Amino acid sequence: MADERGALTPDKVEDDRGFDLTLRPARFADYVGQAKLKENLRIFVDAANRRDGALDHVLFCGPPGLGKTTMACILATELGSNLVMASGPAIEHKGQLAALLTKLSRRDVLFIDEIHRLTPVVEENLYTAIEDFRIDIVQGEGPYATTLQLPLQPFTLVGATTRTGLLTSPLLSRFGYVARIDYYPxxxxxxxxxxxxxxxxxxxxxxxxxxxxxxxxxxxxxxxxxxxxxxxxxxxxxxxxxxxxxxxxxxxxLDVDSAGLDEMDRRFLRIVIDHYKGGPVGIETLAAALSEPRDTLEDVYEPFLLQQGFLARTARGRMATDKAYEHLGIKQHQARLL
Ligand SMILES: Nc1ncnc2c1ncn2[C@@H]1O[C@H](COP(=O)(O)OP(=O)(O)O)[C@@H](O)[C@H]1O
Ligand SMILES: [Mg+2]
Structure with a gap:
């Protein structure tokens, strides 16, 4: 998996999953940091509980491992509701979506991870579900087709995505609250x-x-x-x-250096510096050179390197910054200095 770090064997990975669960905070009070986000959500949940209504739909965006799934679980707990977990790529057709939706009780939380990976058809069917709490089922074909409207219980959709940029605007606009989760200090x-x-x-x-x-x-x-x-x-x-x-x-x-960069982060920067004179170099080229999918580079590696100032993104591609040269102990290329 893209966000598994530190040379893990498969059994260690399994082991780590159980470990993640043990350590996962269950209530707002245990969730460390992200003060503003937590405060806002606490108020929304409180309001929903007072009204005895469903919480408005929420979207979490941010790189892997920052607590999106954790917060979805906390929301369900704090609402005193059930949590149903699903993931974008796993909902293959609208029948599967309908099966998930019709099982929901009033005020339940439906969590869809990697929501940017829903197919267009499934996504379109989700619109009426989250807007009007109903799904339309088409029976028959051609001129004899009839539409059956199936009412749903008012529920809360919690979506998670590593990149907001990949979400279509009709979907994005249907969330009442969009929260960005950032790297922790x-x-x-x-x-x-x-x-x-x-x-x-x-x-x-x-x-x-x-x-x-x-x-x-x-x-x-x-x-x-x-x-x-x-x-x-x-x-x-x-x-x-x-x-x-x-x-x-x-x-x-474990090969984690003083700046927290691991083997792969350093390889990323080294390729930009050694093979492309520090850049600019396009993301597709980098993906091929590193034998990693472009998505992994953009979701997992780049955000941190950009945030820490090791990498810069320009219209012509990615460039290593002075800080990257300094950190890796490499002299700047002549071409760059001229
Ligand atoms: N704010 C937090 N406070 C304490 N632990 C956290 C927090 N956010 C995440 N964690 C820990 O990190 C692990 C990964 O978080 P997770 O919610 O699965 O990330 P994401 O869904 O964003 O990839 C959790 O199992 C939990 O142990
Ligand atoms: Mg998650």
Whole structure:
């Protein structure tokens, strides 16, 4: 998977999923950071609960691992409702969509992950469902076709997408609240690492937690994963306690550098610098050179490199910044300096 990091074997990945679930916050109060988003949602949920009505449809956008699915689960819990999970590419035809929708009770939450990957037909059928709480079923063909209108219970659609840019505007405009989830600052990630360490009953010093947080690409899922790997190393190589030295050793072994960049991030920058003189280079060219799908580069790697100022996006393509050269210890190309 695109967002699995740190050289994982398949069984480790499975293991990590269970681990993600154990550490997943269940209520607003446990969800660290994203203060404004949390505050707004708390108010909307409170209002819906007072009215005993359905919460308006919500869309979460942001890179993988930042807490979109987690927040969808929290919304259902705080509403006291059931959560039905689905994902865009898995809803192949409108019959499957109808089956999901007709099962929903009043105020239930339907979570559709990767909502930008719905097929156009399914998406169109979703419009009347979320706008008027009904689905139209066409029976028969040609001039004898009749439309059956099936009423639905008022429900809440929660969508998640890694990129808003890929959503059609009719779909986007039907969400009452569109929330962008951003990378977390180090202090918030430190709090997440310390919370997870507490749940796992690990002895972790504050500076070790900060070190893990700093190297987690602003992403809670990666912070939790690095904590787990660090624990593995600490248990096998020393007494299991995670102090600053243990954290440093583990992170170095995992090839996560001081800026939190991993092997793939560095490969990305190196290709731009070594093969294309620092850019500009088009994303398709980079995807071919790195043997990674373009989507993965745009969803997972680029956003962080851009946000941290290692990469710049220009009309003619991607360029490595001075910060990237400096970080990788590479002298700037003559051509760039002239
Ligand atoms: N705000 C947060 N506070 C604490 N832990 C979080 C937070 N956001 C995410 N996590 C942790 O990171 C993991 C990945 O989050 P998830 O919601 O699956 O991300 P996404 O759906 O955006 O890819 C969760 O299992 C949870 O343990
Ligand atoms: Mg998710």
């Amino acid at each position: 180090t202090e918030e990630l430190t709090a997440i690492v310390e919370r997870s360490a507490g749940l796992l009953k690990l002895q972790t010093s504050h500076d070790a937690a900060t070190e893990i947080a700093k190297r987690s690409r602003g992403t809670p899922r990666i912070a939790n994963r690095l904590l787990r790997r660090t624990r593995d190393f600490a248990e096998v190589l020393s007494d299991g306690r995670i102090d600053l030295k243990a954290a440093h050793d583990a992170l170095d072994r």
